[in-house]
Amino acid sequence: MSTEMIGECLDLSKSFGHQRVLQNCNLVLHKGELLGLVGENGSGKSTFVKCLLGYLKPDSGSIILHGSVGYCPQEEIINRTYTVAEHFAFIRDIYAQHCSVDANYVNHLISEFRLKDYMNELIATLSGGTRQKIQFITSIMHQPRILLLDEPYGGFDWEMYLTFWKIIEEMCQLGTGVVLITHFVYDNKRFNKIYKLKNGVLNEAN
Amino acid sequence: MKPIKKTPHPSLRLYQLSFIELWRNRFGLLLLIVIPIVFIAIVEWTSGTNKIPIDLYRYHETKQIILSQHDVNLVFIGAAVSGFLTAYYAILLFHRNFEYFRHCIGMGLSPIGFVNARFLFFLTVTTILAALISLILCYLVKIEQPFSIFIGFIFVGIIYGAFGGAVGLLSKDIMVAILLVVLMANLDAGWLQNPVFYTSAQDTGFIHWLPAFYPTQTIFAAAFTKKLNSWSVLLSSIYSIGLLVIMLLIVHLKLRKVKKWWET
Numbered sequence: 308m309s310t311e312m313i314g315e316c317l318d319l320s321k322s323f324g325h326q327r328v329l330q331n332c333n334l335v336l337h338k339g340e341l342l343g344l345v346g347e348n349g350s351g352k353s354t355f356v357k358c359l360l361g362y363l364k365p366d367s368g369s370i371i372l373h374g375s376v377g378y379c380p381q382e383e384i385i386n387r388t389y390t391v392a393e394h395f396a397f398i399r400d401i402y403a404q405h406c407s408v409d410a411n412y413v414n415h416l417i418s419e420f421r422l423k424d425y426m427n428e429l430i431a432t433l434s435g436g437t438r439q440k441i442q443f444i445t446s447i448m449h450q451p452r453i454l455l456l457d458e459p460y461g462g463f464d465w466e467m468y469l470t471f472w473k474i475i476e477e478m479c480q481l482g483t484g485v486v487l488i489t490h491f492v493y494d495n496k497r498f499n500k501i502y503k504l505k506n507g508v509l510n511e512a513n
Numbered sequence: 514m515k516p517i518k519k520t521p522h523p524s525l526r527l528y529q530l531s532f533i534e535l536w537r538n539r540f541g542l543l544l545l546i547v548i549p550i551v552f553i554a555i556v557e558w559t560s561g562t563n564k565i566p567i568d569l570y571r572y573h574e575t576k577q578i579i580l581s582q583h584d585v586n587l588v589f590i591g592a593a594v595s596g597f598l599t600a601y602y603a604i605l606l607f608h609r610n611f612e613y614f615r616h617c618i619g620m621g622l623s624p625i626g627f628v629n630a631r632f633l634f635f636l637t638v639t640t641i642l643a644a645l646i647s648l649i650l651c652y653l654v655k656i657e658q659p660f661s662i663f664i665g666f667i668f669v670g671i672i673y674g675a676f677g678g679a680v681g682l683l684s685k686d687i688m689v690a691i692l693l694v695v696l697m698a699n700l701d702a703g704w705l706q707n708p709v710f711y712t713s714a715q716d717t718g719f720i721h722w723l724p725a726f727y728p729t730q731t732i733f734a735a736a737f738t739k740k741l742n743s744w745s746v747l748l749s750s751i752y753s754i755g756l757l758v759i760m761l762l763i764v765h766l767k768l769r770k771v772k773k774w775w776e777t
Contacts, residue, residue: 360619378619386613388534397530398620400523405621408520429537 309338312373313484314359314453319368321351321358328354329365332509334502336453336484341475341497344488345512346504352488353381355504356455359486374452375406379443381457381488387431391422391441394430395448402449409450416444419470436462443471447478454478454485472497523622527630531606535638541605544598545638549646552594553587557653560586568712569737570721570730572744580737582709584654588662588736589707591646592669592729596702599639599670600677600694606631607764608681608690615768624768628761635678639670654736661735668728668749673698675756676724682763701725708733724752 314336321329328351336342346352357363359370360378386394395417399408417423420440425433430441439462447454460471472494475485492501503512521529535542560583567585568575614627643666651659677694684690702725704710711720720726727748734742 362619380616384612384616386610388537388610389530393530393533397523397526398617400520400526401617401620401622403520404523404623 309482311338312336313338314372314486316359316370317368319355319358319370320366321354321363322366327507329358329504329509330507331368332504332507334486334509336486338452338482338484339479340499341479341485341487343492343495343498343501343512344486344504344509345490345492345501348490350504351507352504353457355509356457356486356488359455372453375449377446377449377451377454379446379454379456379459383435383438383442385430385438385442385445387429390427390429391433392426394441395444398445398448406449408448412450413444413448416448416474419474420444420467434462436464436467439463440467447474450478450481450483452483454483455488456485457488458490459487522626523617524626524630527622527627528634531631531634535602535634538605541602544601545642546645548598549591549594549642549649552590553646553649553653556586556590557583565709566712567708567733567737569708569733569742570717570726570745571734571742577712578737584737585708585733587650587654588732589729591650591666592706592725592732593698593703595639595642595646595666595669596673596698596725597695598642599635599674600680600698601691602638603635603674603677604681604687604690604694606635606681607678607760608684608687611682611767618768624765627768628764635674636671639667639674643667643670650736656736657739658735658741661741662732664746665728665732665735665749668731668746668753669702669725671753672724672728672749672756673702675753675760679756679760679763682760682767698725702729724756727752 312335316332316334319329319332320327332355344352344355354363358365359372360376389397395413399413402408417426422437422440425437430438439459443459446456460468463471479485492498495501501512502509563582564579565582565585566577567580568577614622618624618627643663646666647659647663650656650662656662676697680693681690684693701723705720705723706725706729711717714720727745730745731742731749734740734745
């Protein structure tokens with residue numbers, strides 16, 4: 308992990324009506340760092356990420372992200388009418404407008420997640436876990452500098468869970484900063500830091 | 514790292530994928546071909562051949578001509594079918610998978626690129642539909658100005674497509690969007706613009722304001738007179754542009770909050 312800061316949010320606050328969901332949240336992400344963000348259902352984890360991505364406008368505070376961003380949402384956001392190959396080709400074209408996309412790396416991911424046999428299948432016909440793999444690859448195929456993952460592995464089997472961590476570790480070694488949001492942290496040792504969001508306040512967990 | 518140097522522009526890819534989406538939506542594809550044929554066939558089969566007086570509206574004047582009921586009904590059903598179907602396709606294009614495309618905009622897809630690709634595909638479908646209906650009608654009815662009638666069907670398609678697209682974008686439930694479009698298209702293009710109804714209407718002022726009025730008048734003038742109704746063409750163009758601007762404004766309002774993630 309380097310000391311180079313690639314993402315930062317300062318005093319981030321967000322309310323919905325009278326309900327304060329985020330209160331003066333601070334977070335710094337360094338190059339190659341893996342941060343965990345835990346919290347109960349409805350604690351504001353997804354709101355926090357949506358503020359970082361610009362989907363929601365914070366009431367106050369500042370957000371700085373240096374470099375390309377990858378985001379894997381919790382909910383399934385995928386066009387089921389495409390085949391896997393069509394989906395990846397479309398996303399590759401989008402990313403290629405802004406950064407370079409390494410075809411070998413995309414093929415490596417497809418191979419690691421055992422999607423080769425499904426490339427010409429319609430996404431609608433695939434299982435939930437396979438669609439989750441597609442969504443995860445979609446978020447990292449451009450090798451982003453900052454990666455935000457919201458419950459990315461819920462549908463993975465054990466082998467794919469381990470593959471997921473292998474890829475994340477590879478990315479961190481290459482300098483990607485990762486924020487992983489989850490309800491529970493199974494593997495504390497994998498993270499550089501774990502933050503807990505409770506009652507809108509973000510604190511480093513013990 | 515070995516970058517992929519040449520990739521198609523995402524808008525071009527999305528335009529191609531829109532064809533694939535239509536091809537895989539077998540029900541939608543079937544409607545595109547079957548609905549015009551079935552509707553026109555039913556009218557051809559059931560319509561009487563009496564001669565009836567029909568009012569055609571030109572700039573501040575109404576011209577009455579005597580036409581075969583059969584011919585009038587066929588041309589009218591062509592206009593109604595064009596309105597129904599294009600509105601349906603516009604709903605599909607702008608309602609379905611909207612969250613996915615919002616997500617793609619976060620990844621870097623340009624909102625203008627998204628709109629361009631979808632809109633270009635919508636125009637393609639509208640043109641194909643207008644050509645199909647024009648060809649069938651030219652076979653069944655003696656059409657005076659085939660190209661102008663084709664243009665008239667495109668106007669109906671754009672106007673109802675823009676309406677369908679706008680409703681599709683505003684409505685969360687696709688069934689509600691379809692119901693709204695069917696009700697509006699049925700009332701306007703499918704009923705009040707029927708020349709038999711229009712000719713004997715007590716108050717035509719309201720009918721003149723409806724979006725399908727000028728395209729329908731363009732179509733009837735093209736079908737049964739040798740002179741182009743340029744006033745209707747002009748007003749149809751204004752309605753088309755106006756409704757398209759409204760639809761694009763709604764797209765803009767829906768997408769304005771979405772920025773590329775690394776631009777926050």
